[in-house]
Amino acid sequence: MQTFSAPFAGDFKRRAALIAVLAAAGLIAAGCGGNTDGPRPVQDDHGHEHGHAHDHGAEEAKTGRITVYGIRHWLYIEHPFVLAKHPSPFTTHVTDLKTSEPRREGPITLRLHGDSGEPLEVLAKAPTRPGIYIPDLLFPNPGTWRVSVLIPSEDGAEEVPLPDITVFSSDQEIAKAPEVGEPSGTSFLLEQQWKIPFKTEPVRKEEGAILIPESAVVPKEGQSIAYVQVSGETFAERQLRIARREDGKVWVETGLYEGDRVVTRGADAIVLAPLEEHAHGEEDAVEMDPKIREAIGLTSELAIEGALQVTLDLYGWVRPRPQDRVDIHSPIPGVVRKVHKWPGERVESGDPLLTLDVPEWLQWQRDVLHVYHERERVTDLKTYAEGEGRAAVAKLLGEIRVAAAEADKLRRETELLAEAGAGAVSRREIETKRGELSVAEATLEAKRLQALSWGFSEDDLKAFVAGLALSESARKVLPPEVSTSIRQSEFDLEEAVHHSLFSEANLLAWGFLKESLERLRKGDTTAIETVLVLKSPRSGVLMDVDVTEQEAITDEQRLLQLVDYSKVHVEVEVSESEIKAVVNRKADAFPVHVPGLGDQILEGRFVYFDTSIHPDVRKAHLVIELDNPDGKLLRDGMAVTVAVPLERRSGVLHVPKKAVLSDGFEKVVFVDEGEHFHRTVVRTGLETLARTEVLSGLSPGDKVVVEGNRALLLAVSAPKEGAADHGHSH
Structure with a gap:
């Protein structure tokens, strides 16, 4: 939502209360009649009675008024009905649309285009007052003339065309010419508009409704209203029916029309405009009803004599902390x-x-599931392989025992045949038996060597052949191919586990739930996230x-x-001449003022001070840390002012900084005397972020207005009733 600068920056409730009180007190100016419900063009032909440069008889002169918008400037022109061959003053108000300020210097040229010949040009070299030029235009012939205003600027010259001007041939024609009544609404002079942040914008249509900024909506007696500019200094009140509000925008169903130009900044000032009627007594004093005082939130504080912290005020910019990006x-x-x-x-x-x-997200989950299935496979493989291996070991040991028994038997038989001698058995029979013994021993040796290669010891084999029980280690012996198969499967499982741990770490790092991961480890495929x-x-x-x-x-x-903005850094630029003062500061707590947050003062904490000078700007950086209000009000790049605490001065008369206003070349405050508020010129000295030293003009204990003082300044400085040209001082 767009906000207003003081005195019109009150919150929505305060504005509602203000308008309700002013309406109840009859302070809002009534219109001059006429229907304000329908759309009204911004350009207006003729209206208020006005002083005239030539005599139209006993009647007061008729006046024309023109409001027209260009690209860079907008114009409000007042002129008498024009009589040919007589000079007519065209009081031309020129406002810069970019700044909403009056044009303070430079010429303008009015070009007069008739039916034939070259256009006539009238040069106004400079404004008679800020924003106001008063050239005299002389039209040589009656009829319809086209007039444009050429306004040079740094962006180039802009030519703003005006509506056609009717030039009359005689006073009698002027007397007979129809006169259009003033548009109804509240009068708010350009001199008042220029004193405050004030802006109007054309409405636009979106989604079947009129779209306007939130700042254009003013509450009144439970209703929402907006002010439409019906001429340069007249604003009609429109009651709105609102469809919705969102992000500082308002969609309006009824009350506004395409082509309307609404006040989007300074609408509260139009409500406050009638206060000028209630400035009584001295020229620099305002008398205000207590109800109005309460409605506009007017508050006062005492001028205090005491100690004031001297500070070195430096500019800086909000930056996110490096660790928070x-x-x-x-x-x-x-x-x-x-x-x-x-x-x-x-x-x-x-x-x-x-x-x-x-795809790899799914692969990571498959890796976890694979470990579950791989572990089951290895368990089954080991059970089967160990069973097969035990059977092979049992078979080999059995064959060794049989081979050993066979070799012993043949050895005894051979020995018996040898003892019987050649007379008892034939030599051939003995040789045959010896051959059988050799084969049996060779078979036994082969089985023994195989058992040794599987991991049995000689002692294990001897004990087994002797019929003794195998040792603990011997009972664990398996065939090499079985052991190799088991070791390979265990290695595969270990590799899968390591791969799964990597995948699990990735899953957890990117937000996979631990509960879901545990389910995957147990083989639950429903835990897969696609x-x-x-x-x-x-x-x-x-x-x-x-x-x-x-x-x-x-x-x-x-x-x-x-970026986490709950805490932020402020980078403060410190020139070479200011380094000593910063190094010798009295504290590491720094008051910080952020213009975007109004009058709020934050407290910063010292982080570090550069030990080098940045060569491009010849400045060092002081970095402080701030807690971010609501975690979001301070944004990257926001400008701030940081007060580096130096000495403390005692016996200083000081007031809140916002109590002091600039009125032209003077510094003024409003002294609260109950029902009267006196504009008082002061001379100021030392300024801190929140306080201003007063050297003269006040005494300790004086009450000065700190909220609502701009409304008082507007009321005091507004043109008084009876001034020429409806309040203009041209």
Whole structure:
């Protein structure tokens, strides 16, 4: 919502109370009659009676008024009905649309285009008063003339065409010419508009309704109203029916029309304009009813004599703390399916930011599931392989025992045959038996060597052949191919576990729930998440979104930037001549004024002071830290003023800084004397962010107005009733 500068920056309730009180007191000027419900053109032909440069008889002179908007300037012109061959003063008010201020210097040229010949040009070299030129125009012939105003500026000359001007041939024609009544509404002079931040804008249509800024809406007696400019200094009140409000915008169903120009800044001042009628007594004093005082929130504080902290006021800019700026990158390639948050939105930790289709996201989950299935496979394999291995070991040991028994038997038989001698058995029989013994021993040796290669010891084999029980280690022996198979499966499982740990870490890092991960570890396939939802790692404001929906992203591509503004830094520029004062400061707490937050003073904390000078600006940086009100009011790049605490002065008379106003070349305050408020000129000295030293004009204990004083200044300085030209001092 657009805000108003003091005195018209009260909150919505205060404004409502003000308008209700003024309406009840009859202080809002009534219109001059006529219907204000329909649209009214900004240009108006003729209206108020006005002093005239030539005599039209006994009647007061008829006056024309023109309001016209250009690109850079807008004009309000007052002139008498024009008589050919007689000079007519065209009082021309020129306002800069960029600054809403009067044109203070430079010429303007009025070009007069008749039916034939070259246009006539009249040069007004400079304004007679800020914003007001009064050239005399001499039209040589009666008829319809086209007039334009040429206004040079630094952006180039702008030519603003006026509505056609009727030039009469005689006073009798002027007397017979119809006179259009004044547009109804509240009068608010340009001299008043120029004193305050004041702006009008054309309404526009959107979604079937008129769209205006929130600042254009003024509450009154429970209703919402807006002020429409019906001429340069007249504003009609329109009652609005509002469809909706959103982000500082208001959609209006009825009460406004395309082509209307509404007051978007300074609408409260139009309500306060009637206060000039209630400035009584001395020229520099205002008498105000207590109800009005309460309605506009007028408050006072005492002028105090005491100690005042001397400060070195330096300019700086708000910056996010480096540790609070987070860039979120893509973990792996994929495609953006949905963008949940956009730049400027505040997010909390855990809020979804992006939904991604990422093949590797599924692969990480498959890796976790694979460990579960691999562990089951290895368990089954070991059970089966160990069983097969035990059977092979038992078979080998059995064969060894059989071979050993066979060899012993053949050895005894051979020995018996040898003892019997050649006479008892044939030599051939003995040799045959010896051959059988050799084969049996060779078979036994082969089995023994095989058992030794499997891991049995000689002692284990001897004990087994002797019929003794195997040792503990011998009972664990398996065939090499079985052991190798088991070791390979265990290695595969270990590799899968390590791979899964890496995948689990990635899953957890990108927001996969621990509960879902535990379910995956147990083989629960329903825990699989098909898309990756990137969630905010912390609270903050989303600054950048670098991707759009359906966009393919690459590995390590930056997707978003998040900044936590709960605490911010202020970078203060310190010139070389100011370094000593900053180094010798009296404290590490710094009052900070942020113009965007009004009169609020924040307290900053010292972080560090540069030890080097930045060569491009020849300044060092002092960095302080601030708590951000509401976590969002301070924004990157906002300008601030930082008060570096130096000495303390005692015996200083001082008042709140906002009590002192500039009125032309004078500094003034309003002294509160109950029902009267006196404009008092003061001479000021030392200024801090919140207080101003008063050297003369006040005494300790004087009550000065700190809120509502601009309304008093407007009331005191407004043109008084009876001034020429309806309040203008041309």
